[in-house]
Amino acid sequence: MxxxxxxxxxxxxxxxxxxxxxxxxxxxxxxxxxxxxxxxxxxxxxxxxxxxxxxxxxxxxxxxxxxxxxxxxxxAPEPRMIPLDFDAALKVRLFDRIFDHHVMNRMQEVVNDALRGPENHLPIIVEQTHARLDIIYAWLDKELAGGGWATPYGFTLADCAAAPSLFYADWVYQIPEAYENLRAYRARLLAHPTVSRCVEEARPYRPYFPLGAPDRD
Structure with missing residues (x-):
């Protein structure tokens, strides 16, 4: 076990x-x-x-x-989270790093700022994070124009990274309506059974979120 x-x-x-x-x-x-x-x-x-x-x-x-x-x-090789084909695996790993470093970790900077309390709040951190998230949101919106999952290789490691990244990043800096592809991708992720299961299991802990958890998810 x-x-x-x-x-x-x-x-x-x-x-x-x-x-x-x-x-x-x-x-x-x-x-x-x-x-x-x-x-x-x-x-x-x-x-x-x-x-x-x-x-x-x-x-x-x-x-x-x-x-x-x-x-x-x-x-447990099936279903594979990282394709065996080199080029496909590289694409999946690339998106995994993008979601971790440019979405998830950026989002966490704002959460950490809130956890420090109002007396230690640094507005510049929030402003810079919003600006950086807007850049990556715009890039992802173009990359996801075809619909489906993050890459053409089914539900993979990239989507495992994307789901929590976009779930919480949207709470920190809501994805603008102009980024329709990205918003639709986030909705597809949240409707996926394994992601939905994580959302429901986490629901009792929403009071932990220092910025206040929105009611929309």
């Missing part, structure tokens, strides 16, 4: 959960929510940095979401 450490409201936890659910792999889900105080010390015994999610298989820890999902492809 795989052991999986994460939190239902965590964007990067979602990324791996979606892959686990897509593959139908059984696992022992150990939430690191404060309601389960024993789980974070367990995680840190494997990975002292304390970041999650983390997967443990046969006593070996695997961390960093893209690496975990690649390992899941090794354990």
């Amino acid at each position: 795989l052991i999986f450490y994460g939190h239902p409201f965590s964007s990067y936890t979602w990324k791996v959960l979606i892959a686990l659910y897509e593959k139908g792999i059984e696992f022992d889900y150990r939430s690191v929510d404060p309601a389960f105080p024993d789980h974070m010390p367990e995680l840190k015994a494997y990975w002292p940095v304390g970041q999650f999610p983390l997967l443990v298989h046969d006593g070996v820890p695997w961390f960093e979401t893209s690496i975990i999902i690649e390992y899941l492809d090794h354990l």
Whole structure:
């Protein structure tokens, strides 16, 4: 049995959960929510940095979401999250990095600013993040003009990264109506069964969101 450490409201936890659910792999889900105080010390015994999610298989820890999902492809090859073809795999990995670095991590900068409290608020961080998100939103809108998933290779690692990225980024800086392709892609992601499952499992934790969770999702 795989052991999986994460939190239902965590964007990067979602990324791996979606892959686990897509593959139908059984696992022992150990939430690191404060309601389960024993789980974070367990995680840190494997990975002292304390970041999650983390997967443990046969006593070996695997961390960093893209690496975990690649390992899941090794354990359960179907459905593949990373294509075997080199060019296809490169495209999928490219979009995975774009969603992680240019959407998810940008969004987190605004969340971190809110967590610091109003006395330590830095408006320039929010302004810069909104500007950078607008640039990547515009780029993604053009890339996704054909509809479907992030790449032409079915539901992949790229979409596992895109779902939590766009879910929370839209809460931080709502995708403008002009970006119809991107908005439609986000809607397709949220309607996908494995993504919808993550959304519902996280719903009880919405009060954790420091900016206030909108009612639209």
